[in-house]
Amino acid sequence: MSWKEWFKERFPIDYQKFVEFNERIFIKEPIPVHMKKWFYCMGATPLILAGFQIITGILLMFYFVPSPEMAYESIRHITEDVRVGFWVRGLHRWGSNLMIIALLLHMTRVFFTRAYQKPRELNWIIGVMLFLVTMGLAFTGYSLTYNQLSYWATTVGTNLIREVPLIGKWVFLFLRGGEEVTANTLTRFYYIHVGFLPPLLIFLIALHIIILRLHGVSEPEGFPKGYYPFYPHHFYKIIIATLFLLTLMSTLTVILPPGIGVPADPTVTPAHIKPEWYFYPTYRFLKLVPLKVGIYATAAFMVAMTFWPFIEPMIAKKKETRIKTSFAVGALTLIITLALTIWETIAM
Structure with a gap:
C-alpha cells in the first residue's frame, strides 16, 4: 500500500473535487x-x-x-x-x-x-x-x-x-x-x-x-x-x-x-x-474646542462615516449630486485630517 492510499483510507476525501474547488x-x-x-x-x-x-x-x-x-x-x-x-x-x-x-x-x-x-x-x-x-x-x-x-x-x-x-x-x-x-x-x-x-x-x-x-x-x-x-x-x-x-x-x-x-514614573508628569501620530487629528481637534463638544463631534463624525452608504442617498436623489456630495465630504475630511495632523506634528 502506497502512502497516498494509506492516507486516503484514513482521510477519505475526493482529491479531484478538492482540486476543482481550489481552482474555481x-x-x-x-x-x-x-x-x-x-x-x-x-x-x-x-x-x-x-x-x-x-x-x-x-x-x-x-x-x-x-x-x-x-x-x-x-x-x-x-x-x-x-x-x-x-x-x-x-x-x-x-x-x-x-x-x-x-x-x-x-x-x-x-x-x-x-x-x-x-x-x-x-x-x-x-x-x-x-x-x-x-x-x-x-x-x-x-x-x-x-x-x-x-x-x-x-x-x-x-x-x-x-x-x-x-x-x-x-x-x-x-x-x-x-x-x-x-x-x-x-x-x-x-x-x-x-x-x-x-x-x-x-x-x-x-x-x-x-x-x-x-x-x-x-x-x-x-x-x-x-x-x-x-x-x-x-x-x-x-x-x-x-x-x-x-x-x-x-x-x-x-x-x-x-x-x-x-x-514609567506616575509621580512625574512629562x-x-x-x-502616537495616528491620534494627532483627534488630539488637536480636542484642543481647539471644549472637551464635551469635541467628544460629541468626534462620535457623530464616526457614526456618519460608518453609515455613509445609507446617509448619501438620503442627502441627494440624483446620481450626479450624490457623486459631488461624496467627493466634497471626502475631500473636506481629508484636508482637515491632514491639516490637524501637520499642526499637531509641528506644535510644541
Missing part, C-alpha cells in the same frame, strides 16, 4: 482588469500586514511580562538581549504604523470611488469596524511598553474615554480596573491586546473577505470591462507586495529602531504629552 475559488477567480493598477490593490496590504502582526506578536508574547515591575524590563530585554529581538519588535512596531496607513489609503480609495454602494454597504461598515479595532490594538499595544510617555498617554487616553456619552464612565473603569492607572490597567490592556481584539480582527477580516467574494470586487466607472485569473498575475503581485513590506519594515527597523524610553 482561488486559482481561476476572476479579477477585474482595473485591479492591475497598484492603487486598487490596497485591500490586500492590510491583510498582509495583519499576518505579520500576528506572527511577530506571538513571538513577543514569549518574552513580555505584563506587570509594572517587569513590563519595561522585558521590553528592554527583547530589544537588547534576545537574538533578533530588536528586529521582531521593530517589525511589530512599524507593521502597526503601516497597517493604519494602508487601511486609511484603502478606505480613501473605496470612499472616493464609491465602492460602498448597494449591495456593498455592509462591507463598508465592517471595514470601518476593522479600522477601529486596529486603532484599539495600536492604543493598547503602545501602552504595554510601560515607559514614561506610554504611561501618561494611557492616562490621558482613558481620561478622554470617560467623557464619551452614556458608556464612557463604565468603559473608563473597566479599562483601568479602578480610578487610577495601576497594575490592573496594564494587565487588562495586555489581555485586550492579545486575547480579545486579535480574534475580533480575524473574524471581521474573514467576514469582510467572504462578503467581498460573494459580491465580487466593485468595478469603478470609466474602466474597460474584463477579467483575468487570480493565478498567476494577481498571486505574484501579492507575493511582491509581501516581500516589499517585509523589506520596508526591516529597513525602517534598522534606520529608525523603536526606542524604549525611560521607565512636560509634553503626545499620543
Whole structure:
C-alpha cells in the first residue's frame, strides 16, 4: 500500500473535487482588469500586514511580562538581549504604523470611488469596524511598553474615554480596573491586546473577505470591462507586495529602531504629552474646542462615516449630486485630517 492510499483510507476525501474547488475559488477567480493598477490593490496590504502582526506578536508574547515591575524590563530585554529581538519588535512596531496607513489609503480609495454602494454597504461598515479595532490594538499595544510617555498617554487616553456619552464612565473603569492607572490597567490592556481584539480582527477580516467574494470586487466607472485569473498575475503581485513590506519594515527597523524610553514614573508628569501620530487629528481637534463638544463631534463624525452608504442617498436623489456630495465630504475630511495632523506634528 502506497502512502497516498494509506492516507486516503484514513482521510477519505475526493482529491479531484478538492482540486476543482481550489481552482474555481482561488486559482481561476476572476479579477477585474482595473485591479492591475497598484492603487486598487490596497485591500490586500492590510491583510498582509495583519499576518505579520500576528506572527511577530506571538513571538513577543514569549518574552513580555505584563506587570509594572517587569513590563519595561522585558521590553528592554527583547530589544537588547534576545537574538533578533530588536528586529521582531521593530517589525511589530512599524507593521502597526503601516497597517493604519494602508487601511486609511484603502478606505480613501473605496470612499472616493464609491465602492460602498448597494449591495456593498455592509462591507463598508465592517471595514470601518476593522479600522477601529486596529486603532484599539495600536492604543493598547503602545501602552504595554510601560515607559514614561506610554504611561501618561494611557492616562490621558482613558481620561478622554470617560467623557464619551452614556458608556464612557463604565468603559473608563473597566479599562483601568479602578480610578487610577495601576497594575490592573496594564494587565487588562495586555489581555485586550492579545486575547480579545486579535480574534475580533480575524473574524471581521474573514467576514469582510467572504462578503467581498460573494459580491465580487466593485468595478469603478470609466474602466474597460474584463477579467483575468487570480493565478498567476494577481498571486505574484501579492507575493511582491509581501516581500516589499517585509523589506520596508526591516529597513525602517534598522534606520529608525523603536526606542524604549525611560521607565514609567506616575509621580512625574512629562512636560509634553503626545499620543502616537495616528491620534494627532483627534488630539488637536480636542484642543481647539471644549472637551464635551469635541467628544460629541468626534462620535457623530464616526457614526456618519460608518453609515455613509445609507446617509448619501438620503442627502441627494440624483446620481450626479450624490457623486459631488461624496467627493466634497471626502475631500473636506481629508484636508482637515491632514491639516490637524501637520499642526499637531509641528506644535510644541
